[in-house]
Amino acid sequence: MRAVYRPIAQRGLASSIYTQRCFYSAYHGHGHGKSTFNMSYNLHNPHPHRHGSEKHEPIIFMHGLFGSKTNNRGISKMLTKELNRSIYALDLRNHGESPHISPHTYAAMAEDVEGFIKDHKLKNPTLIGHSMGAKVAMSVALRSPSLIQDIIAVDNAPVNAQLGRQFAQYLQAMNRIENTAIINMKEADEILAAYEPAVEIRQFLFTNLLKPTKDNDKFRWRIPIKILGGALDEMAAFPFTPGEKVFTKPALFVRGTTSKYVADETIPLIGEFFPRFQLKDVEAGHWVISENPEGFKNVCLEFFKREKEE
Structure with a gap:
């Protein structure tokens, strides 16, 4: 396995936090032969004078379906400062700046993350994942428990449960936008509004829309809507059975x-897979971290504090 780390840019986002945008390249096998996978991530480091360690007990943060590493920038900065731990916010495959690659399965994404941990030589990382990212975190934990010390799964459970109709509708809207000769974001928003009335969710989805450039004169999506559309049933499933x-x-x-x-x-099913689990409720809907970042931060800090006391 060969890994290459290419820093793209570095800047101080706050007086006590340093963030680096990087690509990670490694060779991993996925089913048929080996393929090169280039994972994009942001590295949030504590201030060096606080003696934080990039390699020791870092946190790996994973977004949900249609999300990206940028969704977790704010909470990553908060937790880096509070915990003095480095945070790697990943773009999972077919999201953000990571490549479009099949298959889009929990097994494949778990293997990506396992390779990332090994190639970066990360020690005792914590996995935090929201929604789709939560099931990736659970999959890594069940597949490779020796690689990690704990997980935080945000608003998802180890169950086979049909995704909400809205995800298929979002993909329909995205397909319409990409295949319509729109000339501005207002027209794109009018199409999407017929499928999703909530402005904040439309704004979230539009983080994936690329505006025309001199090399490409069309609005187009950063994410591969055909690959993700074919993977919706897979995203609703869970790749393990109790026991x-x-x-x-x-x-x-x-x-x-x-x-x-x-x-x-x-809840009983969670306990079958994760017998030492805790369950915490945060005043929010499905988008827990963006809707109530302070509440989410507090339950995370309580979890880590309790671990140290054990």
């Missing part, structure tokens, strides 16, 4: 109080 694997290290499950993704009836 198959168990993660015996600490796990925190965070759910939004008005979200339906972690129903009460799923």
